[in-house]
Amino acid sequence: MSVLTRNEAQTRAQLLDVHRYTVDLDLTTGDETFDSRTAIRFTAHTAGDTFVEIKPETLRSLSLDGQPLDPERLDDNRYPLDHLTPGTHELTVDATMHYSRTGEGMHRFTDPADGETYVYTQLFLDDVQRVFAAFDQPDLKSVFDLTVTAPTGWTVLGNGTTTRTTDGRWTIAPTPPISTYLVAIAAGPWHSVTTHHAGLPFGIHCRRSLAPHLDADADEILDITRSCYDRFHEKFDEPYPFDSYDQAFVPEFNAGAMENPGLVTFRDEFIYRSAVTDTERQTRAVVIAHEMAHMWFGDLVTLTWWDDIWLNESFAEYMGYQTLTEATCFTDTWTDFGVARKGWGYDAEVGPG
Structure with missing residues (x-):
């Protein structure tokens, strides 16, 4: 996996402001992979080239401002965004992602005590790209708006309050601007103790x-x-x-x-x-x-x-x-x-x- 350098991050931060990620994760598609759909709203200050990071099992489709992009152009974990014009853009990415067994990205665990399964994210320091497409560096903060489809009987936790809208469908309150590595979800049949303070x-x-x-x-x-x-x-x-x-x-x-x-x-x-x-x-x-x-x-x-x-x-x-x-x-x-x-x-x- 290509490692982002400080110089690359500085160049990208000069080019972009990232406003909002709208992320839809489906955790019901199997034991090995989950579905990830992302829309990134961002502004390019000048004309230029850059890239977005993603580490998928399968990159199904991408589009920029409604125009399809070729998934075959993915190079390791980087997808090039060439000839950006100044102004606001929307990038959409649809992919299948691997669950992790090493705590990187979306970790999946089945409890030997009772057979119950749990998943949770650990995105520090550059593992958001194992969960959804992102401009993955700490100074490109953004609002994150996540929706999660989870198995029946699971509870979904996130950076904000969560609401189950239909059976298995959860919305997480949009965050204030935060860094990509700080996005978090945890899903499973949790035992919870709650209060207000x-x-x-x-x-x-x-x-x-x-x-x-x-x-x-x-x-x-x-x-x-x-x-x-x-x-x-x-x-x-x-x-x-x-x-x-x-x-x-x-x-x-x-x-x-x-x-x-x-x-x-x-x-x-x-x-x-x-x-x-x-x-x-x-x-x-x-x-x-x-x-x-x-x-x-x-x-x-x-x-x-x-x-x-x-x-x-x-x-x-x-x-x-x-x-x-x-x-x-x-x-x-x-x-x-x-x-x-x-x-x-x-x-x-x-x-x-």
């Missing part, structure tokens, strides 16, 4: 086989979430910028957690199956606070290019420890920071660059 819906979710373990800790998780949310609002002048706050504990996650706006995903090892130490509970709480900090610094305000990821993560790490100490029963988190984290900073300080 500060006028917004809050929820925690896991696969059904872990329901008793989530229920045992639901009050603790939600109390930490509410307390950190309130403390961040005391710290920041800007209110929480999204319309809901869901936390999904997902299986086979290839990271610790991911700060998707309005739908944070965590590895479901954080749903403890047996007695654990206070330190382990504190670790989970730190991750909850860290990911919430990203709602402002990382999601609302986002890096232009990946060489600033250190600042994104360092700020969330600092705010997570500080806010947890200030707002919850975990008042000695800085001791844990000194033991578990501070050494990382020393290692980075003596390293090259």
